[in-house]
Amino acid sequence: MTATIEFQGVDFAYQPETPVLQQVSFQIPAGQTVALVGANGSGKSTIAKLMTGLLTADQGHIFLDQEEVTATTSSKLRQRIGLVFQNPDDQIVGATVAENTAFGLENRNVPRSVMQQRVRTALDQVGMWEYRDREPGLLSGGQKQRVALASALAVTPEVLILDEATSMLDPQAKSELNQIVKRLQQQTGLTIVLITHDLEMLGIAEQVVALDNHQVAFTGTPAVLFQQDQLLTQLQLELPFSLQVQRDFAAAGVPVPDHDLNEKELIQWLTKLL
């Protein structure tokens, strides 16, 4: 199962005099992976909360498939969305990893056997089944985030939102979580919203929606975004390392390939060049 998300002309402000979102419109097709980027404070987490009905738009409409997210529909629609937040420690409940993962299922009249199966599947998906009897508070940050992801997956959502889920992790843990998300993308057909500054994660996205100055400043592929230097600066994003090196060579007059190189391709090209 998977779902389309649509924002139509959404305005939102916490205080009337300081608008956060103005006329924000975008569409995320079912099954697509979209990165939502923008400087700190640009309204990305606000969008995640609007999608899940934790906040209500001042103007405009938000749809999950054909159903509008409103005060009356939000609690039902929220069950179709899995959320993972930034801070690993904010998402710990329960005495064991398995209990933590089952938490979202407890109030849903899911039969015990189904619940156990879902917990098993979800923990397998993030490589944490072996840790099922461990105390979540004692895990590493990366492991906690994998358990948070398992807890989101256990309720079998149609949409998965990761809100800066890798930003507090070390490079190794970041990379592992990225690999897991990549696998989910290939194996599940979930609609995935990646709120991120992490370029490796951005690279997984099929489309990017960029927020700037309360509005959508860009929609398109990561490759097209990487060509817009000024916008990248405004969004507090850097070019991927391999692309930066490629540009520096070009600027120095070295003939470079005409497509963007990833790190592996860059190494191959440099090896040949030398």
Ligand SMILES: Nc1ncnc2c1ncn2[C@@H]1O[C@H](COP(=O)(O)OP(=O)(O)O)[C@@H](O)[C@H]1O
């Ligand atoms: N609960 C709140 N009350 C008042 N202002 C808020 C609240 N949450 C966020 N803001 C403000 O709204 C703006 C957007 O915040 P947020 O959506 O968290 O941005 P992002 O996730 O892109 O960093 C920021 O200026 C932030 O300070």
Ligand SMILES: [Mg+2]
């Ligand atoms: Mg945020």
